[in-house]
Amino acid sequence: MPSGSSQYETRAPTAAAPVPGRSTSPVPLAENFENGPPRLAVEYRPAAALIPFAKNARTHSDAQVAQIAASIREFGWTNPILVDGDNGIIAGHGRLLAARKLGMGDVPVIELAGLTEAQKRALVIADNKLALNAGWDNELLGLELADLGELGFNLSLTGFDELEIAALTSAGTSGLTDPDDIPETPEQPVTLPGDVWLLGKHRLICGDSANAADVERVLAGVRPHLCVCDPPYGVSYDPSWRERFGDGEGLARGKVLNDDRADWREAWALFPGDVMYVWHGALHAATVASSLEASGFAVRSQIIWDKTRLVIGRGDYHWQHEPAWYAVRKGKKGHWAGDRKQTTVWAIPHRKSDTGHGTQKPGECMGRPIENNSSPGQAVYEPFCGSGTTIIAAEMTGRCCHAIELNAAYVDVAVLRWQAFTGQAAVLDGDERIAAARAGGVA
Structure with missing residues (x-):
């Protein structure tokens, strides 16, 4: 697809061809990479050339995309988009939408070309779910938010809304x-x-x-x-x-x-x-x-x-x-x-x-x-x-x-x-x- 196009297409997953003697389930990295995982290299590619995954179950509201865009504007790119060898997005759909909202031409990406089709599809889910499985120490979080607020920092950039911030920073x-x-x-x-x-x-x-x-x-x-x-x-x-x-x-x-x-x-x-x-x-x-x-x-x-x-x-x-x-x-x-x-x-x-x-x-x-x-x-x-x-x-x-x-x-x-x-x-x-x-x- 031409890199200058203003639209992007979505690509449905293709079934991986079975390999004799190998399971189609994800396998340990040690078996995929004899010398360990390859070093990651960040490069910039046209945002219009990246292809969202058609079966991505993660949703992004306009408000949440605006939050990501505000974060990029404040902190810069801190988390590149993960793609496969064909520019298909594995992780970073929300970041791509935010980049388009900001009118960015090129975006940072990391290519993960060594994953099987099943691994790519699983990582699309795991990249989101594993983060959700983490918890918060609400007392420490409240103290951090209070300190940032006292310094005059815009707390909306943390992703928490005013009601959440009030609940975390107030004893009630x-x-x-x-x-x-x-x-x-x-x-x-x-x-x-x-x-x-x-x-x-x-x-x-x-x-x-x-x-x-x-x-x-x-x-x-x-x-x-x-x-x-x-x-x-x-x-x-x-x-x-x-x-x-x-x-x-x-x-x-x-x-x-x-x-x-x-x-x-x-x-x-x-x-x-x-x-x-x-x-x-x-x-x-x-x-x-x-x-x-x-x-x-x-x-x-x-x-x-x-x-x-x-x-x-x-x-x-x-x-x-x-x-x-x-x-x-x-x-x-x-x-x-x-x-x-x-x-x-x-x-x-x-x-x-x-x-x-x-x-x-x-x-x-x-x-x-x-x-x-x-x-x-x-x-x-x-x-x-x-x-x-x-x-x-x-x-x-x-x-x-x-x-x-x-x-x-x-x-x-x-x-x-x-x-x-x-x-x-x-x-x-x-x-x-x-x-x-x-x-x-x-x-």
Whole structure:
């Protein structure tokens, strides 16, 4: 058949002529090749010249062919097509379809000319079935997928779909406790400033989200594209925070308390990603928006959390909602992964905080942004961890959270909360002797 033809034919198997004194069943290689199997040689042949096996029982959907094509585009040819001496395909029918989809002229092949007809037909089946007979260590697989996702790799190139990845990288949507259960805040924290806790695949540092060294330590080389946070607007967080970073033109000063203006652009500047959800008190909406704009982000939407019941206050009106800005770095994409039915009003029942942390959110307030703008296994950044709500939301959705919390007592709460929810033990990064001596305080 002409090599330049745009069509290819399929060839039916031909019966092998019986040889006196020899079985037509496959025979050991040692009997086929006196000096062992021949060395394999890869060569390139026109894709149009290759002839698919007419009785190939293996099927390839359009979606699966697209996956193979994406793999070839990403990794190159890693597995040549196996052919017989007449260009008949023994293994690699899907790869040929992918090559044609990519418009490739020549493809790599290995010729297996020494096989009997029966062996060729058996290998067409065995090449597929033997691979299917292998299994997975799901725990190791989940860890690998989580690590790749944290590095920002496109996990669809592994061949797993999003549901499979979510199942493998997540401990599940439920834990051992109510995800919104909060341990009591300790009077004497076990955590010390600078401590980094490893909560399974998550990292939590007792540090300052406006300190480049602390951010670098908690990210550990990872660059999350999504930040979901609840800065302490309207609560007493750290009276001396701003004095450590100089004046800064246009920044609000002093305690973040009640109606005082606050501006966290120093923290935004250290976030390496492109997408931010920032919860805040409604009276601070303009300040938050201007700080995001000044940091290179464009506000795309305002999310309204409808608490479904009022929160008693001193004002004439009792608050029943809280806003969040959804912002994307200018010139970048939003990495949208949600459906097209979502609105800007989220009715999520409010549960009164038991921690004393003034802006405690239900886990769903952090979980929805995570699911809408990231994929399972990817990293999420939380620069104001508080009691660990974003960590729990990341655990439930199969993401990896890198979190920072300035208050050591809240770090203890987040560690205890994660341990109770997962049944796993947190590990203090660094000196194992120190970790062992202090682990009892957060166990």
